[in-house]
Amino acid sequence: MGSSLVKFHAGLRAAAALFIVIMLTAGCSPPRGSMCQVSTLGALMEGVYDGEWTVRDLKKKGDFGLGTFDALDGEMIVLAGAVYQAGADGSVRPAKDDMRTPFAVVTSFKPGKILRLEEQPDMEGLQAVLDKAMRSQNLPYAVKIEGVFTRVHARSVPAQKKPYPRLAEVTGNQPEFEYRAVRGTMVGFRLPRSMEGINLAGYHFHFLTDDRKSGGHVLDCALAGGQAEIAELHRLDLNLPRSGAFLEAASAGANQAEAKRVESAAGKHITPDGKK
Numbered sequence: 001m002g003s004s005l006v007k008f009h010a011g012l013r014a015a016a017a018l019f020i021v022i023m024l025t026a027g028c029s030p031p032r033g034s035m036c037q038v039s040t041l042g043a044l045m046e047g048v049y050d051g052e053w054t055v056r057d058l059k060k061k062g063d064f065g066l067g068t069f070d071a072l073d074g075e076m077i078v079l080a081g082a083v084y085q086a087g088a089d090g091s092v093r094p095a096k097d098d099m100r101t102p103f104a105v106v107t108s109f110k111p112g113k114i115l116r117l118e119e120q121p122d123m124e125g126l127q128a129v130l131d132k133a134m135r136s137q138n139l140p141y142a143v144k145i146e147g148v149f150t151r152v153h154a155r156s157v158p159a160q161k162k163p164y165p166r167l168a169e170v171t172g173n174q175p176e177f178e179y180r181a182v183r184g185t186m187v188g189f190r191l192p193r194s195m196e197g198i199n200l201a202g203y204h205f206h207f208l209t210d211d212r213k214s215g216g217h218v219l220d221c222a223l224a225g226g227q228a229e230i231a232e233l234h235r236l237d238l239n240l241p242r243s244g245a246f247l248e249a250a251s252a253g254a255n256q257a258e259a260k261r262v263e264s265a266a267g268k269h270i271t272p273d274g275k276k
Ligand SMILES: [Zn+2]
Pocket: 066, 075, 204, 205, 206, 217, 218, 263
């Protein structure tokens, strides 16, 4: 009787230890179907470019995504657990763990659908194909497109100095470049209208060449062929800054018309002097 009681207690202790181990490991990886966002697009549009999270912390929340860096220093691409920085000239280098981001979205990428992609003349055609593969307009999707691109029209942004200008001012003079006949990956999301205010509803892609040497924010593209991997998401872990310029920013939510101008394919008509 006594020894079985001892065994029972030992068993309880083992179970408790196992439970703690499970809780600890669960704490390290984000829940399935979740995306983690740092700050809001609205705040970024108002010029809140002070880095909040380190790249090290961001990596704990996902292995796939996009964003920018402290002082708006280029475009961020997160792919297969590595974080890259596309500079103002489109050249890419690995981001250091202690670099910071004022705005980023990541997920632990687990595609539920893989799609063969035929030739697509432009972003609009590509998006129409992707749209058909998604179940609902009301859920976020992470999308990875690997393939040979006939053309990728991309932009990046140079680091800004304080007092920071609004994002629309920066992108009005954004460096744009075109990659031709290049193999690479587009990393991005399609977000639902319910996320307007905190992010951009619709598609948002960043591009990275296979040699990891060039990339940027995608304004338009033409695809020779490839494949898309799509992950349906249903949770948002939104992390708002608790200090600094965010607290005083004119709008913490994105004006969608301006956000589209700043981020979407409409930018392909921007000429170097910023006029449409
Ligand atoms: Zn972007």
